[in-house]
Amino acid sequence: xxxxxxxxxxxxxxxxxxxxxxxxxxxxxxxxxxxxxxxxxxxxxxxxxxxxxxxxxxxxxxxxxxxxxxxxxxxxxxxxxxxxxxxxxxxxxxxxxxxxxxxxxxxxxxxxxxxxxxxxxxxxxxxxxxxxxxxxxxxxxxxxxxxxxxxxxxxxxxxxxxxxxxxxxxxxxxxxxxxxxxxxxxxxxxxxxxxxxxxxxxxxxxxxxxxxxxxxxxxxxxxxxxxxxxxxxxxxxxxxxxxxxxxxxxxxxxxxxxxxxxxxxxxxxxxxxxxxxxxxxxxxxxxxxxxxxxxxxxxxxxxxxxxxxxxxxxxxxxxxxxxxxxxxxxxxxxxxxxxxxxxxxxxxxxxxxxxxxxxxxxxxxxxx
Numbered sequence: 321x322x323x324x325x326x327x328x329x330x331x332x333x334x335x336x337x338x339x340x341x342x343x344x345x346x347x348x349x350x351x352x353x354x355x356x357x358x359x360x361x362x363x364x365x366x367x368x369x370x371x372x373x374x375x376x377x378x379x380x381x382x383x384x385x386x387x388x389x390x391x392x393x394x395x396x397x398x399x400x401x402x403x404x405x406x407x408x409x410x411x412x413x414x415x416x417x418x419x420x421x422x423x424x425x426x427x428x429x430x431x432x433x434x435x436x437x438x439x440x441x442x443x444x445x446x447x448x449x450x451x452x453x454x455x456x457x458x459x460x461x462x463x464x465x466x467x468x469x470x471x472x473x474x475x476x477x478x479x480x481x482x483x484x485x486x487x488x489x490x491x492x493x494x495x496x497x498x499x500x501x502x503x504x505x506x507x508x509x510x511x512x513x514x515x516x517x518x519x520x521x522x523x524x525x526x527x528x529x530x531x532x533x534x535x536x537x538x539x540x541x542x543x544x545x546x547x548x549x550x551x552x553x554x555x556x557x558x559x560x561x562x563x564x565x566x567x568x569x570x571x572x573x574x575x576x577x578x579x580x581x582x583x584x585x586x587x588x589x590x591x592x593x594x595x596x597x598x599x600x601x602x603x604x605x606x607x608x609x610x611x612x613x614x615x616x617x618x619x620x621x622x623x624x625x626x627x628x629x630x631x632x633x634x635x636x637x638x639x640x641x642x643x644x645x646x647x648x649x650x651x652x653x654x655x656x657x658x659x660x661x662x663x664x665x666x667x668x669x670x671x672x673x674x675x676x677x678x679x680x681x682x683x684x685x686x687x688x
Contacts, residue, residue: 325623327668329637330649331684336669337377338680341370343389343397345580345658345675350374350666351404354423358411359677360397362389367398369411369419371426374669377681381426383411383419390414390449394658395675399451399489405473410461414449418463420476432476434465441478443467446487451536452505453491457516464488464505468514482519485512489536490582497522497545497562504547506535511549511560511567523567525560527551537582540590542603546570548590550578559605571605580660581618584626586640591619591626598628600642611645618662627663627670635663635672635682653680 342359349356355374360367367387371380389396402411408429411419416434421427434450435443443465452464454471460479461471468482486508493504494516501516510527514520527535527549540548542559550557558572576583576594583592583601589608590601596616600608615631621640625648628636633654639646657674664671668685 322620322622322665324665324668326686327622327665327684328686329625329684331651331670331682333651336375336681336683338678339372339377340677341679342368342677343395343675344399344677345661345673346398346401347661347673348664348671348679349402349404349409350664350671351423354380355666355671355681356402356404356409357673357679358398358400358402358413360387360389362396365389367413367417369402369409369421369426371409371423374666374681377679383421383426383428385417387413387415387417392448397675397677399449401453403454403456405456410454410456410473412450412452412454412463414451415445416443416450416465418454418471418476420473430476432471432478434463434469434478441467441469441481442484444484444487446489448489448534451489455492455494455503457494460516462492462494462503462516464490464492464507466507468492468503468505468512468519470516470519480519482512482514483521485509485524487534489534490538493539493541495541504539504541506537506539506549506551508535510535510551511539511547513567523562525558525567525569527554527556527558536580537578540583540585542585548583548585548603550576550582550592552577552579557605559603573605575605575607576601579616581662584619584621586621586624589640589642591621591640593617593619596631598645600645602642608642609645615659617659620662620664622665627665629659629661629663629672631659633657633659633674635670651682653682654678
């Protein structure tokens with residue numbers, strides 16, 4: 321979700337720039353004129369962290385290291401998105417290589433292997449690898465690796481680990497619950513909530529009957545402190561509240577099943593892909609509208625508009641309105657691949673990615 325409002329629904333007809341960055345689903349983070357993403361080169365067997373000029377696509381630096389393709393049930397490639405933090409960027413890959421890189425040069429500040437010899441953190445590499453992005457809160461980093469991990473961001477030292485909740489693919493969120501700083505993340509069993517200070521459990525809600533469910537979406541926090549979650553392996557979605565006896569569903573129904581990319585909340589409504597169908601859902605679990613024909617993709621919200629990467633390789637701008645689906649503009653961008661990566665809007669430029677490795681920037685700025 322972005323608060324950016326100064327951008328055109330219909331961008332320029334030509335690309336601002338286009339570049340091949342390698343196989344995968346990593347999206348883009350933008351800061352101070354830099355766009356950073358990841359990709360996998362299947363010819364060399366290397367993962368790459370790319371730092372590109374956000375307006376021209378020119379390479380400022382590239383950090384590479386050996387990795388595997390991880391092509392179970394899809395083409396494979398990177399699935400993690402890096403995280404900016406001042407003058408550094410944090411990058412985790414599918415095998416547990418965790419890097420802190422200098423934003424200006426790409427030099428390694430530190431490197432932590434999450435599963436060193438002896439596996440002291442008692443981790444298990446998930447079927448599709450470690451997939452979540454690092455979450456920065458104060459002086460700590462938090463990772464969802466089935467267990468939630470707290471890491472000292474100055475050194476890469478693991479400070480604590482939570483209970484093992486099964487294979488987790490979604491990035492955690494941080495918030496305050498009744499005066500306690502907590503983390504919430506989807507994992508193999510459902511939703512887990514732990515204290516930020518030590519990883520002790522606040523509550524857990526099991527959505528799946530098996531411990532290796534594929535839950536990739538990030539929980540969505542609502543103003544009243546409840547959480548919306550969605551799980552394709554049950555399948556179900558639910559709004560979860562904190563009670564005296566732990567986590568309890570406000571409602572639990574099959575109304576919005578996010579396979580890969582999660583929902584975005586605008587006001588009192590959620591927008592996302594229910595399988596192959598784009599849908600709008602209110603916070604009581606009632607369907608406002610659904611739109612077929614777009615295909616399974618990803619949604620990003622900016623102000624009162626949606627940026628939608630459709631399953632047919634088309635970028636769509638639509639109103640974020642519960643009244644009806646209303647497209648404002650569309651542009652075909654890709655001809656091959658899967659489009660599970662969220663489009664990103666930054667400073668009026670929209671960045672979109674295909675699984676084949678094509679990254680394209682489109683100019684939606686109101687002024688040159």
